[in-house]
Amino acid sequence: MEMNSIHNDKEDENDNLIPRYNVLKFNFSDEEKFILEELRENLIDLAISEKMSSFNEELILKDIIRFLENRLQNRFDYDYKENLARNMLKELIGYGELSALIEDDNLEEIMVIGINKPVFVYHRKYGMMETDLFFEDEGKITNIIDSIARETNRRIDQQSPILDARLSNGSRVNATIPPLSANGPTITIRKFKKEPLTIVDLIRYNTLNTEMASFLWLCVDGLGVKPANIIVSGGTSSGKTTLLNALSIFINPMERIITIEDTLELQIPHNHIIRMEARTVNIENQGEITIEDLVKNALRQRPDRIIVGEVRGNEAITLFTALNTGHSGFGTLHANNSRETITRLTNAPMNVPKIMVSSIDFIIMEKRIYRSDGISYRRITEIAEVTGMEEGTIQLSKLFQWDSERDEFKNLTIVSKTLEEMANLKGVHISKLNEEWKKRQVVLNYLVKNNISSQKDISKILETYYLNSDYVLNKIGVGLD
Ligand SMILES: Nc1ncnc2c1ncn2[C@@H]1O[C@H](COP(=O)(O)OP(=O)(O)OP(=O)(O)O)[C@@H](O)[C@H]1O
Ligand SMILES: [Mg+2]
Numbered sequence: 001m002e003m004n005s006i007h008n009d010k011e012d013e014n015d016n017l018i019p020r021y022n023v024l025k026f027n028f029s030d031e032e033k034f035i036l037e038e039l040r041e042n043l044i045d046l047a048i049s050e051k052m053s054s055f056n057e058e059l060i061l062k063d064i065i066r067f068l069e070n071r072l073q074n075r076f077d078y079d080y081k082e083n084l085a086r087n088m089l090k091e092l093i094g095y096g097e098l099s100a101l102i103e104d105d106n107l108e109e110i111m112v113i114g115i116n117k118p119v120f121v122y123h124r125k126y127g128m129m130e131t132d133l134f135f136e137d138e139g140k141i142t143n144i145i146d147s148i149a150r151e152t153n154r155r156i157d158q159q160s161p162i163l164d165a166r167l168s169n170g171s172r173v174n175a176t177i178p179p180l181s182a183n184g185p186t187i188t189i190r191k192f193k194k195e196p197l198t199i200v201d202l203i204r205y206n207t208l209n210t211e212m213a214s215f216l217w218l219c220v221d222g223l224g225v226k227p228a229n230i231i232v233s234g235g236t237s238s239g240k241t242t243l244l245n246a247l248s249i250f251i252n253p254m255e256r257i258i259t260i261e262d263t264l265e266l267q268i269p270h271n272h273i274i275r276m277e278a279r280t281v282n283i284e285n286q287g288e289i290t291i292e293d294l295v296k297n298a299l300r301q302r303p304d305r306i307i308v309g310e311v312r313g314n315e316a317i318t319l320f321t322a323l324n325t326g327h328s329g330f331g332t333l334h335a336n337n338s339r340e341t342i343t344r345l346t347n348a349p350m351n352v353p354k355i356m357v358s359s360i361d362f363i364i365m366e367k368r369i370y371r372s373d374g375i376s377y378r379r380i381t382e383i384a385e386v387t388g389m390e391e392g393t394i395q396l397s398k399l400f401q402w403d404s405e406r407d408e409f410k411n412l413t414i415v416s417k418t419l420e421e422m423a424n425l426k427g428v429h430i431s432k433l434n435e436e437w438k439k440r441q442v443v444l445n446y447l448v449k450n451n452i453s454s455q456k457d458i459s460k461i462l463e464t465y466y467l468n469s470d471y472v473l474n475k476i477g478v479g480l481d
Helices: 030-049 057-072 078-093 096-102 138-151 199-204 210-224 240-248 291-299 315-323 338-346 417-426 430-449 455-467 469-476
Strands: 005-007 020-022 107-112 118-123 127-134 162-166 172-176 186-190 230-234 257-261 273-277 305-308 328-334 362-370 376-390 393-403 408-411
Touching: 030 057, 030 078, 057 078, 078 096, 096 107, 096 118, 096 127, 096 138, 096 186, 138 162, 138 172, 138 186, 199 210, 199 240, 199 430, 210 230, 210 240, 210 362, 210 376, 210 393, 210 408, 210 417, 210 430, 230 240, 230 338, 240 328, 240 362, 257 291, 273 291, 291 305, 291 315, 305 315, 315 328, 328 338, 338 362, 338 393, 376 417, 417 430, 430 455, 430 469, 455 469
Parallel strands: 020 127, 230 328, 230 362, 257 273, 257 305, 305 328
Antiparallel strands: 005 020, 107 118, 107 186, 118 127, 162 172, 172 186, 362 376, 376 393, 393 408
8 A cells, every 4th residue: 555654854954843744645637626526516416315324435436437437438447447436435425635644543633724724643653743735725624524524413514613523433523614713624633543552551651650550450440349430630632531441451341331422432342331422413403412311321221330431511410429329430531630630520510519529539640741852642640549528628649649850650658548448348458458469560560571462462361360360470470479
């Protein structure tokens, strides 16, 4: 396959500060452009007559080839026409000129910021890059937005000028149209990694260390007596959803899980899982199902664990009611530190009573840190435990903290209340749990060292560990006493 190219060398002094990403484009001749516009109009008629239901790509491709044979007669050979038809189809129902970017798995984000401005991409390795792709007219961007709206059965128009949707490949899209966005329509695509990052990947990236990860494993699993409630908190794109997903691998395979999201992002490897997705109003302005509706419904489905992708509105109270009545839960929340996380939860629009908020066991803060060369990395900056309430204030104690200067994590050696409770419920001494913590750290170290990082492989080892931990530890070959 032909590839897009990257210009990352800064040798040329005329080079931009920001590295270049050149998109491999198909150049249509003027005549072909004309035919393309005609086809576009036909397709819109077809879309309206079919009530915008999904298209059959193969059939449309055949139609386009027939159309081209008619128009171009025998001026070109069949292969040329077929290739042309495929490229036209991409323009028409795919994501147009963005298709080549969407297909590149190295990109984390694709950003269209208006007309006559370069499209930017965020590369997993090189950070922010400027592409050589420009949109000169608004119509071309709007066409892409419309085709995304059509594909996802949502609407975008003057009445609701914001589109939030998920593409069939899992990527998340936000689009806005003027006058909301002053320089023309915008599109922001958060690309979806086909294989999600796992806890082992995150340790390898130094987002957290194995001591923290094994502690979280112990608490998420809860030894069958006290599975922890956890809020992952941080700024935009700090990696909250990814971390939540990675931690979910520690949920005991015996549990029944229900996940609730605006757009399906979580990819949790468990078998016994129900995935729910909220729905915005359809083209007729009906049929909205909110996150809150889904949380309420989940309570009737006897879940052990409820995972809410992003907590931000009315659903918070319902979720916390669940947490206060014996279910356990996870969620992400947008905030800059653990104190602010509590403030956000207890104030409008969430308004969760403080006494209910204290059902959270841990707040994990994550941060995206930008280096001066534009490349970013993610760190868990703190793991705070909610220890209760005193004089109307929720008490937090920090267990782990990231030292930004040394880029190291510190265990603040405060005894975890959650571990103490687990020991009590199990009727064992806390030292037993500390031993278990160490054992799990050995397992994770082994996975990291041997780069056993796929969800499938990790799950397999965890399941074996639950069945017979000594067997796994022996296999790893570390003599623990
Ligand atoms: N620890 C990490 N190291 C490297 N890349 C990461 C890490 N965590 C997440 N990413 C990447 O960063 C991007 C954003 O991650 P994610 O969606 O988890 O962030 P988020 O905080 O949930 O964002 P939002 O605020 O939009 O909900 C994804 O492309 C993901 O693959
Ligand atoms: Mg998220």
